[in-house]
Amino acid sequence: MHKIFxxxxxxxxxxxxxxxxxxxxxxxFDYPEIRSENLGExxxxxxxxxxxxxxxxxxxxxxxLFIDVLNNFPGPFSKYVFNKIGCKGILKLMKNEKNRNAVxxxxxxxxxxxxxxxxGICEGRISTRMSGKKGFGYDPIFIPKNSDKTxxxxxxxxxxxxxxxxxxLTKLVKHIQKS
Amino acid sequence: MHKIFxxxxxxxxxxxxxxxxxxxxxxxFDYPEIRSENLGExxxxxxxxxxxxxxxxxxxxxxxLFIDVLNNFPGPFSKYVFNKIGCKGILKLMKNEKNRNAVxxxxxxxxxxxxxxxxGICEGRISTRMSGKKGFGYDPIFIPKNSDKTxxxxxxxxxxxxxxxxxxLTKLVKHIQKS
Numbered sequence: 001m002h003k004i005f006x007x008x009x010x011x012x013x014x015x016x017x018x019x020x021x022x023x024x025x026x027x028x029f030d031y032p033e034i035r036s037e038n039l040g041e042x043x044x045x046x047x048x049x050x051x052x053x054x055x056x057x058x059x060x061x062x063x064x065l066f067i068d069v070l071n072n073f074p075g076p077f078s079k080y081v082f083n084k085i086g087c088k089g090i091l092k093l094m095k096n097e098k099n100r101n102a103v104x105x106x107x108x109x110x111x112x113x114x115x116x117x118x119x120g121i122c123e124g125r126i127s128t129r130m131s132g133k134k135g136f137g138y139d140p141i142f143i144p145k146n147s148d149k150t151x152x153x154x155x156x157x158x159x160x161x162x163x164x165x166x167x168x169l170t171k172l173v174k175h176i177q178k179s
Numbered sequence: 180m181h182k183i184f185x186x187x188x189x190x191x192x193x194x195x196x197x198x199x200x201x202x203x204x205x206x207x208f209d210y211p212e213i214r215s216e217n218l219g220e221x222x223x224x225x226x227x228x229x230x231x232x233x234x235x236x237x238x239x240x241x242x243x244l245f246i247d248v249l250n251n252f253p254g255p256f257s258k259y260v261f262n263k264i265g266c267k268g269i270l271k272l273m274k275n276e277k278n279r280n281a282v283x284x285x286x287x288x289x290x291x292x293x294x295x296x297x298x299g300i301c302e303g304r305i306s307t308r309m310s311g312k313k314g315f316g317y318d319p320i321f322i323p324k325n326s327d328k329t330x331x332x333x334x335x336x337x338x339x340x341x342x343x344x345x346x347x348l349t350k351l352v353k354h355i356q357k358s
Contacts, residue, residue: 035212073263077256084252
């Protein structure tokens with residue numbers, strides 16, 4: 001099987017993918033990310049830009065944290081918002097909020113001559129304080145459904161079982177094995 | 180002189196431009212907005228997309244509120260963030276913050292066969308509560324330097340004297356008059 005490129009500059013994401021996909025290699029390559037509220041649209045746009053520039057097969061992933069009481073903020077802008085206000089900013093916005101429901105979403109676009117999309121979600125809630133040192137981004141404040149630990153308190157194997165990205169990666173793996 | 184199209188779906192922005200430019204017409208036309216921290220880059224990208232699709236001359240504008248203590252959040256994502264958490268969310272993030280410095284920035288891209296960029300800024304501060312009903316977006320919580328009123332307490336003429344957009348529009352007007 002050919003080597004598969006995961007086009008991302010995020011080491012945490014790559015570590016998660018590497019646990020699930022053999023023969024994978026991280027590739028840093030900038031591509032335009034449109035301002036859309038739809039992760040799938042952002043990924044399709046990225047694939048269109050990259051497909052003449054990167055050796056196939058390759059995939060990209062975009063994810064976001066959608067918080068119920070904040071009208072799905074920060075959504076597809078999760079990375080930008082994280083870099084600016086961090087988990088602390090989110091906890092400040094969520095102060096005294098009783099509805100702490102949130103969903104993490106992931107969209108993977110895989111290109112091997114044609115584009116295939118795989119999506120994953122993870123329901124959960126925003127904790128009232130930061131816990132754990134593992135993972136990245138909002139992991140210290142997100143507790144998935146059926147767990148009492150944040151993502152940042154889980155090792156990669158455990159996070160992958162629950163997580164939106166783990167979910168989408170499972171679908172990608174099934175597709176690769178079939179083809 | 181030919182009619183100039185202002186490609187925007189924001190009526191408030193158009194009203195401000197209309198006060199400064201004669202023979203202007205609002206045109207709603209979607210264009211991709213890339214996720215960049217640089218307003219100029221976003222505008223240039225928009226122009227490249229639009230220039231074969233819209234009758235020239237036309238211009239587009241992108242603006243953002245950059246709050247010092249929030250690492251320049253919400254920046255180029257001001258509209259998205261506004262739609263999600265509003266002025267109230269910003270006030271919540273700014274609670275107990277002593278440094279309330281903020282800058283509004285505007286970038287205009289004008290296309291008449293070639294692309295010209297015009298930028299404007301407005302220094303000021305984030306108020307501690309919402310005041311005023313005029314304008315749009317963050318106007319109720321932004322007080323420009325040398326004023327004690329928020330943008331939302333000013334009529335368009337007065338806002339244009341201070342504002343980032345008024346500033347950039349003045350540069351555009353000078354350019355149009357010269358050419």
